[in-house]
Amino acid sequence: MIKDFEILFIASFLIFFSCQNRKSNNKAEKSSSGIELKSEDSSTKDSGIVISTTTNKDGSSLKCTFNNSLGTCMLELNGERIELKQERMASGIKYSNEHFVYTNWHGETKLYKDGKLIFSDSK
Template sequence: MEKRYWSLLLVGALLGTTACQNGNKQQTEDQSTGLETPIKTEVPKLIIDSLTDDKGNKLNLTFDNAAGTATLIFGKDTIHMIQDTTASGIQYSNENYTFTEHQAEAILTKNGTVVFFKSK
């Protein structure tokens, strides 16, 4: 009886481990073929937005996620930037400008001076 108990316990543990490992996969079953396919989450290639600060200054933003670039229009300036790596939030920069957005605060600086600030 004791041998049977340990065998059942071992089989249960193996099945539980296998179920946990397979349960974490994000997959869906294709209804037409019955095959599992991974869930795809696509990030939009282009994101277009605009912000207005407390002073009434408008900042138009176009982000190209595929190229890792951003084009900002601020006043009469059209600013082209390249995406920088950050731990959180976003940052784009060029030789004169830096644009950061983190925790609902957008900041554009020119040569280290804040020229646009928007707290959402």
């Protein structure tokens, strides 16, 4: 009787934890900054790649592909592709190159080109 109970307990334990580890495709999450993060494939999330799209009040969309393993970000705004390198921040995120600066702090996304604000999505 005790052996049957042990087998039942182990089988229940394995089934419970194996079901929780399944990953679904096209899973959407909210980051701590309030941006919706979409992982198109479980392999992208495992590789450190996070894809998010932000739309501002004017209807412009900014697609961001973050490669956390390499510390890079690829932005797409109005058909223009922009590659940026990550900078260290105490709070929020910041990516930049010689012409562009992208920041996100407390859900407020900003993109500057040569010091001029070209995209803002304040919540």
